[in-house]
């Protein structure tokens with residue numbers, strides 16, 4: 001019986017799809033029917049066939065290694081670096097994808113041939129490339145490189161940079177983040193790109209014939225051997241073609257994404273994250289056993305983002321805290337908490353933010369006023385037009401007309417940023433995630449793990465140490481993320497709505513954990529939830545169009561003066 005299910009594809013699409021399948025499979029079937037099965041083995045194991053096969057496999061393997069070595073950096077630059085002219089460079093680099101291979105062969109000949117641009121110099125050094133096995137490798141690499149670049153660049157763009165940003169906050173230099181985060185996360189794309197490149201190398205014909213010629217044992221690869229045999233021994237040509245088809249099927253099968261492969265889990269997680277969904281209210285509610293009715297979901301939405309900052313006015317104060325400008329530490333040169341002044345005109349942000357050492361400041365204000373922008377500048381993810389940021393007494397940013405032009409990279413600031421979604425590294429276990437920061441600081445493997453276990457204990461998450469992030473509920477993942485940030489021992493913790501992706505029933509427990517672990521730490525928390533302010537914050541700063549304002553502990557306007565420029569929109 002046919003199982004009823006929601007269909008996303010109209011039924012008629014199956015007909016042209018089937019024609020497409022037949023279009024590819026029929027010629028292969030036609031060839032299969034012409035195979036002389038009785039003499040197949042003899043034809044495949046003839047000396048000329050084995051020589052050509054061996055040469056093809058050897059050269060394709062070397063070329064694929066070259067593609068990986070050159071293609072990975074190239075894809076990283078194309079996907080991540082912003083330079084003028086990079087789009088044009090990208091089109092040029094990918095040209096071999098659409099160029100007839102014979103044209104590629106001619107281009108290589110006039111570059112590396114005896115009289116070519118580079119070939120002349122090489123000849124003078126006694127190195128001759130054209131019509132050698134090296135020429136085969138060059139021709140194959142030339143045509144196959146774009147396959148790896150395209151496949152990896154796409155994966156890097158889909159992945160975005162947020163995992164690297166988390167890694168930087170935990171103290172990972174760009175090189176460490178590349179080795180421990182980026183490359184493992186895009187490993188499936190590298191593998192499938194390499195498999196495609198390998199297949200392309202195996203099938204390469206036009207560029208090889210033009211640039212390397214067809215000398216048995218030296219440059220005559222399998223496709224060239226097939227072409228030659230077609231003239232003299234069609235049965236041998238068919239047998240070798242069958243062999244090439246089988247190798248291609250195996251390679252394409254390896255490179256095709258499999259639902260069962262672990263990498264697929266990463267990709268699913270990544271694409272969900274790219275969609276900006278994080279964990280949906282429903283998903284988290286199910287994971288944590290919370291209610292999921294539409295009314296509750298609406299309530300959670302209201303809690304999450306669209307909270308008017310005027311709600312904080314109605315809360316009663318929980319204790320008198322000196323206002324920022326009057327704070328004895330504030331404004332002093334030796335202030336060792338946080339002092340930030342940020343101007344970024346393109347986002348309409350001009351604001352100041354201060355936090356005394358060991359205190360938690362709640363940063364509140366309406367949507368779009370610049371709270372996350374402040375965090376991005378303080379943590380080193382975004383450069384302001386002008387501004388100064390001091391963390392624990394050190395200038396980490398000092399940019400402006402009359403300033404020294406100082407910009408400390410994100411991984412050297414001691415500022416850890418925690419976002420709404422936990423963003424645990426999906427390829428690392430919970431224990432490895434939490435040990436990440438300590439490892440970046442150079443601590444040994446065992447010591448890092450011991451420290452990670454201690455922090456997992458602090459956040460009541462030691463029971464998940466051996467699990468992978470995809471095996472955690474939203475609340476559990478957030479507890480692990482808190483442990484990971486604290487295990488990195490940052491000078492300053494920035495929390496950007498850390499509870500808003502959680503169902504409301506999961507929030508009190510995480511809030512309790514945060515209250516405990518943030519005590520005595522310098523922290524700033526962006527929140528739209530008055531409960532967070534009441535329970536976690538020593539001070540509240542509200543950003544708004546009339547300037548940033550110091551509120552007292554419960555969120556009540558304490559009458560403090562504006563912390564931003566009086567003329568500024570904050």
Ligand SMILES: Nc1ncnc2c1ncn2[C@@H]1O[C@H](COP(=O)(O)OP(=O)(O)OP(=O)(O)O)[C@@H](O)[C@H]1O
Pocket residue numbers: 346347348365366367368369370371372373374
């Ligand atoms: N990537 C970006 N590029 C350009 N402008 C941006 C970008 N992100 C945010 N902005 C703009 O910068 C301003 C400040 O945004 P920001 O995200 O810092 O506000 P926010 O106070 O954190 O808002 P929310 O409470 O909704 O998170 C807004 O006008 C927004 O449209």
